[in-house]
Amino acid sequence: MKIQLKTSSLLAIAADCIVVATWGNQQLSANAQTLNNHLKGALTAFLKKTTQLENTCDSAFFTLREKELNASQLLLVNLGNKKEFTLEIFKKAIDKVAATLETIRCKSVCFAFDDVSPNDSTTGQCIRATAIALQQATYRFETYKSKPKTSALSQVIFFADKSQKNLDDATKQAEAIIAGMDLTMDLANCPPNVCHPGYLAKQADQLAKKYASLTVKTLNEAALKKLGAGALLSVGNGSPHKSKMILIEYRGAAKTQQPHILVGKGITFDTGGNNLKNFDGMLGMKYDMCGAATVFGVIKTVVELKLKINVVGIIATAENMPGGEATRPEDIVTSLSGQTIEILNTDAEGRLVLCDALTYAERYNPKSVIDIATLTGAIITCLGDINSGLFSNNDKLAEQIQQAATTTQDGVWRLPISSAYDAMINSNFADIKNIGGAAAGSITAACFLARFTKKYPWAHLDVAGTASVKAGMNRKATGRPVPLLVEYLLQQR
Ligand code: BES
Ligand code: MN
Ligand code: ZN
Numbered sequence: 001m002k003i004q005l006k007t008s009s010l011l012a013i014a015a016d017c018i019v020v021a022t023w024g025n026q027q028l029s030a031n032a033q034t035l036n037n038h039l040k041g042a043l044t045a046f047l048k049k050t051t052q053l054e055n056t057c058d059s060a061f062f063t064l065r066e067k068e069l070n071a072s073q074l075l076l077v078n079l080g081n082k083k084e085f086t087l088e089i090f091k092k093a094i095d096k097v098a099a100t101l102e103t104i105r106c107k108s109v110c111f112a113f114d115d116v117s118p119n120d121s122t123t124g125q126c127i128r129a130t131a132i133a134l135q136q137a138t139y140r141f142e143t144y145k146s147k148p149k150t151s152a153l154s155q156v157i158f159f160a161d162k163s164q165k166n167l168d169d170a171t172k173q174a175e176a177i178i179a180g181m182d183l184t185m186d187l188a189n190c191p192p193n194v195c196h197p198g199y200l201a202k203q204a205d206q207l208a209k210k211y212a213s214l215t216v217k218t219l220n221e222a223a224l225k226k227l228g229a230g231a232l233l234s235v236g237n238g239s240p241h242k243s244k245m246i247l248i249e250y251r252g253a254a255k256t257q258q259p260h261i262l263v264g265k266g267i268t269f270d271t272g273g274n275n276l277k278n279f280d281g282m283l284g285m286k287y288d289m290c291g292a293a294t295v296f297g298v299i300k301t302v303v304e305l306k307l308k309i310n311v312v313g314i315i316a317t318a319e320n321m322p323g324g325e326a327t328r329p330e331d332i333v334t335s336l337s338g339q340t341i342e343i344l345n346t347d348a349e350g351r352l353v354l355c356d357a358l359t360y361a362e363r364y365n366p367k368s369v370i371d372i373a374t375l376t377g378a379i380i381t382c383l384g385d386i387n388s389g390l391f392s393n394n395d396k397l398a399e400q401i402q403q404a405a406t407t408t409q410d411g412v413w414r415l416p417i418s419s420a421y422d423a424m425i426n427s428n429f430a431d432i433k434n435i436g437g438a439a440a441g442s443i444t445a446a447c448f449l450a451r452f453t454k455k456y457p458w459a460h461l462d463v464a465g466t467a468s469v470k471a472g473m474n475r476k477a478t479g480r481p482v483p484l485l486v487e488y489l490l491q492q493r
Contacts, residue, residue: 264295
């Protein structure tokens with residue numbers, strides 16, 4: 001999908017479809033008025049008689065006569081009451097528009113929305129939100145279909161009255177973000193017999209081959225054993241695929257600048273291990289590497305945008321399988337930090353791979369560390385597929401993430417990690433146990449991670465509900481929280 005900003009006359013723009021806004025009280029936006037003048041008042045007349053634009057977020061095609069405009073179709077969108085216009089409403093409207101464009105198999109589209117900035121946002125954010133809506137509507141994972149179908153949409157134009165540096169930047173960011181989301185979703189949707197820890201390592205190598213600003217190093221089982229990463233290693237014991245820690249380093253600033261670190265949970269399939277999941281529980285567990293996939297996508301975006309910061313991605317990857325050599329409930333392992341862990345449930349494996357990656361992160365003297373993990377089913381019970389769970393040991397970092405979530409509409413909700421919860425993971429036989437109990441499952445999981453992140457500002461995103469969502473019997477990847485994390489990093493420049 002090619003995205004451009006155009007500042008030439010609106011009437012001159014050639015596209016399959018041009019999209020302009022109207023307001024709830026049958027008012028035309030400024031751009032719609034420009035077209036209306038050209039069409040000799042036909043849009044005003046149309047607005048008066050149509051019933052298709054009654055509700056906020058409704059859209060309707062205005063039938064153009066031949067050669068009336070350079071564009072072949074004209075789509076009007078009702079953005080509601082101007083005084084109540086928010087980014088949330090814009091997002092809802094644009095999601096519907098994107099779906100409509102996809103059903104008419106539109107090849108090129110122009111959005112003329114520079115005249116309708118939401119009261120709580122900017123035109124730049126609208127550009128990014130529109131690009132994401134289009135990515136979501138047109139994305140297909142057809143690699144394994146014998147007759148793959150693709151979307152027709154290949155060209156997107158954002159019209160702006162005059163050239164503005166920030167809109168130029170927003171357009172470039174929009175393009176880079178959706179390229180990142182594409183990568184995240186492709187990796188996430190990939191079947192688990194193909195996407196195993198070695199595959200992820202290979203993907204990282206390929207990324208480094210493509211971009212000179214990236215360096216990739218992968219720690220294999222021998223290296224991890226030598227280091228003492230006993231927690232990470234314990235998870236892959238039942239699998240023929242070897243566990244790995246993949247380090248992706250992006251240098252966009254001086255070596256002396258502390259990096260921002262993203263740690264991704266990369267369980268390429270989670271059977272639960274000896275605490276085997278049932279049918280319903282296991283289906284969808286190829287998505288247990290969505291945290292890792294998010295790290296890939298964000299780094300791709302950062303590289304494309306050449307951000308002047310340093311970023312390190314750490315991917316802790318393993319396959320959680322039962323088998324003769326698989327970890328047993330009641331096994332005790334020693335983590336990279338030296339803390340011993342009593343594994344009471346082999347299905348609480350995410351925290352085991354993450355804790356060693358989080359300890360490893362100390363070596364980089366990080367400015368901030370954010371881990372992204374499909375960590376608990378409990379977070380779905382708690383927040384559904386609307387917000388990701390946010391946990392942090394640093395209020396300033398948490399607020400920055402909350403702000404980025406609001407700006408991008410890639411929501412988070414903060415939950416506590418106080419000492420009373422932390423006490424629930426004390427073990428009788430080791431320093432920590434890997435489950436708390438039936439109550440507060442997402443919080444005790446976060447408390448577990450918090451014991452390994454005392455040396456730097458840290459946040460944890462539990463994305464079990466948001467990184468993939470139910471689609472009939474299957475799930476499908478959403479590309480979240482790539483928009484949120486890119487926005488967070490954009491604010492760190
Ligand atoms: N990968 C799962 C969490 C999950 C569940 C992600 C559903 C997406 C959808 C995680 O490894 C897990 O199995 N967690 C257990 C923890 C429990 C054993 C303490 C869970 O949520 O049941
Ligand atoms: Mn599990
Ligand atoms: Zn898992």
